[in-house]
Amino acid sequence: MRKAKLLLHVVCAAAVLLGALGGCGRKDEGIAIWEQMDPEEQKLLQARIAAFERAHPGVAVTTLHFETEQLQTQFQTAALAGGGPCLVFGPSDKVGPYSVMKLIRPLDELFGEEFFSLFVEGSLDTLNGHIYAIPDQVGNHLALVYNRKFVKTPPTSTDEFISIAKQNTVDENGDGITDRYGLVFNAVEPFWLVPFLGGFGGWVMDEDHAPTLDTPAMVKALRFVSDLRAKHRVLPKECDYQQAETLFKEGKAAMMINGPWSWGGYISAGIDVGLAPLPRMSETGLWPTPMVSSKGYSVNVNCPREKLELVKELLDFLTSPENQMVTMRRLRMLPARKAIADSLTPGSDLFLDNSLIQLKHGRRMPVVPEMRAIWDSMRPSYQNVLNQEMIPEEAARTMQKTALERIARMKE
Amino acid sequence: MTHGAGEQANSLLGSLSHRLRSGGGRRSFPYVLLAPTVAIMLVVVLYPLIYNFVLAFKNMSMYHFHDARFVGLRNFAQIFRETELYLVFGKTIIWTAVNVFFHVTLGVAIAVVLNGRIYGSGIFRALLILPWAIPQYISALTWKGMFNHEYGAVNLILSKVFHLAPIPWFSDATWAFIAPIITNVWLGFPFMMIVALGGLQSIPHELYEAAELDGAGALGKLRNVTLPLLKPILAPAIVLGTVWTFNNMNVIWLVTGGGLPADKTHILVTYIYKAAFTYYRYSYAAAFSVIVFFLLLGFTFLFMKYFKVSEAAFE
Numbered sequence: 001m002r003k004a005k006l007l008l009h010v011v012c013a014a015a016v017l018l019g020a021l022g023g024c025g026r027k028d029e030g031i032a033i034w035e036q037m038d039p040e041e042q043k044l045l046q047a048r049i050a051a052f053e054r055a056h057p058g059v060a061v062t063t064l065h066f067e068t069e070q071l072q073t074q075f076q077t078a079a080l081a082g083g084g085p086c087l088v089f090g091p092s093d094k095v096g097p098y099s100v101m102k103l104i105r106p107l108d109e110l111f112g113e114e115f116f117s118l119f120v121e122g123s124l125d126t127l128n129g130h131i132y133a134i135p136d137q138v139g140n141h142l143a144l145v146y147n148r149k150f151v152k153t154p155p156t157s158t159d160e161f162i163s164i165a166k167q168n169t170v171d172e173n174g175d176g177i178t179d180r181y182g183l184v185f186n187a188v189e190p191f192w193l194v195p196f197l198g199g200f201g202g203w204v205m206d207e208d209h210a211p212t213l214d215t216p217a218m219v220k221a222l223r224f225v226s227d228l229r230a231k232h233r234v235l236p237k238e239c240d241y242q243q244a245e246t247l248f249k250e251g252k253a254a255m256m257i258n259g260p261w262s263w264g265g266y267i268s269a270g271i272d273v274g275l276a277p278l279p280r281m282s283e284t285g286l287w288p289t290p291m292v293s294s295k296g297y298s299v300n301v302n303c304p305r306e307k308l309e310l311v312k313e314l315l316d317f318l319t320s321p322e323n324q325m326v327t328m329r330r331l332r333m334l335p336a337r338k339a340i341a342d343s344l345t346p347g348s349d350l351f352l353d354n355s356l357i358q359l360k361h362g363r364r365m366p367v368v369p370e371m372r373a374i375w376d377s378m379r380p381s382y383q384n385v386l387n388q389e390m391i392p393e394e395a396a397r398t399m400q401k402t403a404l405e406r407i408a409r410m411k412e
Numbered sequence: 413m414t415h416g417a418g419e420q421a422n423s424l425l426g427s428l429s430h431r432l433r434s435g436g437g438r439r440s441f442p443y444v445l446l447a448p449t450v451a452i453m454l455v456v457v458l459y460p461l462i463y464n465f466v467l468a469f470k471n472m473s474m475y476h477f478h479d480a481r482f483v484g485l486r487n488f489a490q491i492f493r494e495t496e497l498y499l500v501f502g503k504t505i506i507w508t509a510v511n512v513f514f515h516v517t518l519g520v521a522i523a524v525v526l527n528g529r530i531y532g533s534g535i536f537r538a539l540l541i542l543p544w545a546i547p548q549y550i551s552a553l554t555w556k557g558m559f560n561h562e563y564g565a566v567n568l569i570l571s572k573v574f575h576l577a578p579i580p581w582f583s584d585a586t587w588a589f590i591a592p593i594i595t596n597v598w599l600g601f602p603f604m605m606i607v608a609l610g611g612l613q614s615i616p617h618e619l620y621e622a623a624e625l626d627g628a629g630a631l632g633k634l635r636n637v638t639l640p641l642l643k644p645i646l647a648p649a650i651v652l653g654t655v656w657t658f659n660n661m662n663v664i665w666l667v668t669g670g671g672l673p674a675d676k677t678h679i680l681v682t683y684i685y686k687a688a689f690t691y692y693r694y695s696y697a698a699a700f701s702v703i704v705f706f707l708l709l710g711f712t713f714l715f716m717k718y719f720k721v722s723e724a725a726f727e
Contacts, residue, residue: 236562384674387584
């Protein structure tokens with residue numbers, strides 16, 4: 001009896017321990033995808049996964065959503081520990097750090113030249129001769145979104161742009177609170193500064209991936225954006241992504257600068273939305289140059305070999321011409337598959353035409369890891385300029401100095 | 413199970429059973445029950461701690477992810493050379509001190525009120541504990557919305573009711589630091605209130621009567637009876653509160669959007685998080701964590717010693 005009691009105690013203790021550690025060694029039968037998609041994109045993904053599972057009985061594909069920054073953190077932590085999902089979805093700039101850290105697999109190991117030739121030239125994230133992501137869209141480019149209720153004809157120059165924005169910045173009931181802003185965008189992230197940097201003839205790095213931030217073009221771009229808030233007062237005093245998005249969706253902003261991931265959401269929200277290329281810079285006559293990149297799927301280096309065939313099949317399906325056609329029609333995102341891109345005929349869809357024009361004005365986002373250090377060096381100084389705590393010249397100098405230090409530290 | 417293995421298991425159980433019957437079994441049985449917890453603690457606490465210490469002496473970063481090597485005290489030397497450590501440390505001290513001060517004073521004050529005979533104290537208690545019951549994530553984001561420059565409730569009240577200029581909560585570094593402090597004070601005082609209330613209810617009423625006979629007024633009773641008897645209960649709670657606040661990353665990170673404006677609202681933990689996961693400086697961040705660990709260990713040790721926390725209330 002006592003023996004039985006003791007055995008029961010030992011079993012209980014073991015059960016607690018095993019229960020706590022349960023799942024550690026459990027064999028995973030499915031494919032997991034971690035993504036940072038917008039809600040409309042997520043809906044399409046879920047529908048595709050359901051179709052894939054129907055065609056592959058017994059296969060479970062699961063998704064987990066993160067914000068872009070969080071996805072990066074979570075994925076690198078999980079992959080570091082030898083785990084993580086088989087597939088990770090995101091924009092091109094993830095490829096640099098992930099590939100240097102050997103967290104994602106070069107896809108030329110899985111797919112042949114023939115498969116890659118089906119994609120639009122320049123849409124494949126290539127680093128050191130290897131392809132690291134299969135895109136389901138190209139672009140990710142910022143453009144001018146406007147509410148047709150307030151803006152009948154989009155601006156073609158920045159002078160017009162400021163003028164329209166001023167006309168639409170109004171305090172309708174005179175209570176001292178602005179009821180509608182002429183322009184909103186994420187004035188916290190330097191990604192929204194880059195188009196204007198290009199518009200003044202500058203760029204973030206040279207061919208050797210060295211930062212080129214302390215330039216007259218950067219000073220002018222910083223001053224241009226700062227003036228939108230401080231001088232022209234067409235931009236809210238504090239405006240991050242969420243605030244910009246909320247104001248535009250609620251009809252409290254006439255124009256917004258945002259990328260293709262958001263356009264479908266505005267249409268769904270019932271906004272009579274128009275799309276136009278960012279207007280030509282009046283001072284230089286140059287077009288603003290938003291960063292252009294693909295968004296796609298990369299394969300975790302920890303994904304078991306026995307799953308790779310299924311992963312290939314899933315990737316092929318998720319990025320298939322048919323699915324990209326649906327994405328293009330529903331969410332107005334440009335396709336990465338040549339077959340669909342070639343079928344686009346100008347004039348058939350004004351929205352897509354303008355997106356394509358904006359895409360052509362843009363410049364390819366560098367996928368090298370140095371880009372990360374450059375973003376993080378630009379951000380604080382850019383915010384300081386917008387908050388009137390730093391003059392553009394000092395900000396440009398600080399950005400450059402910090403970027404050089406950060407790149408050196410990354411390689412220590 | 414083979415015959416041999418079965419015999420071995422029987423013999424093991426027999427030996428354990430024998431020890432149980434003798435005094436040794438009674439002594440060892442608690443250890444059997446503790447074993448799973450100890451095993452889990454070893455895996456989830458001790459192992460990461462040791463791993464962190466090892467990492468602090470390496471050069472693990474984006475470019476040395478798989479081939480990190482030992483670099484001695486290089487990371488520590490770099491941290492102490494940078495002015496950033498002292499700036500962020502100073503902000504962390506302000507963040508912790510201001511938060512804990514308000515948590516304790518508000519918590520004790522409200523507990524004293526609730527401990528008296530007031531109508532509907534149960535309802536007040538339930539309402540006051542709400543901030544603690546709501547998930548931090550939701551509270552922090554709600555407060556962030558309330559601090560919005562133009563449409564937030566705080567600025568609307570300031571401008572509409574008090575006719576004051578709206579506060580630039582997230583574009584001015586000082587206000588951007590005050591905003592998460594307000595949020596965290598709101599989130600944290602219920603814990604101290606509950607602890608203090610528990611302590612107050614355990615103080616015998618006779619002591620107050622005796623103090624009254626000795627001519628003590630309300631303040632005298634508070635100083636000579638309430639506070640000394642609350643000390644053994646409040647002191648460990650203050651130590652815990654200090655460590656939690658010092659390491660509380662959620663509130664300040666969520667309210668300031670990760671350091672807005674211009675990375676000026678970092679405390680040590682958010683700074684370390686950013687160093688590791690944004691800048692890929694894993695070993696540098698690990699070395700920073702080791703410094704924070706010893707800072708907190710030192711604080712706890714000194715606090716416990718100075719306030720003689722382990723003394724019983726009536727000693």
